Amino acid sequence: MAATGELSRQERIFSAARRINIALSPALAAQAVDNAYEGILKGDLTEEEALVMLETTAVKAEAGTLKVVGQT
Secondary structure, X not given: OOOOOOOOHHXXXXXXXXXHHHHOOHHHHHHHHHXXXXXXXXXXXXXXXXXXXXXXXHHHHHHOOOOOOOOO
């Protein structure tokens, strides 16, 4: 259980996805979560690395600095 003031892994995932959704789109938020889980399943990422990836994506999306492939 997360300590007071600390988010659980699931809360961190939902928070990052929500932030990407708001900054960009629901489809890109879903794709970011899918990519994180795929990395975990393939063994390329640990759960913590996947969470950091999602949170970094959210920060970049909010700042307008995220480069989206195929988007002009």
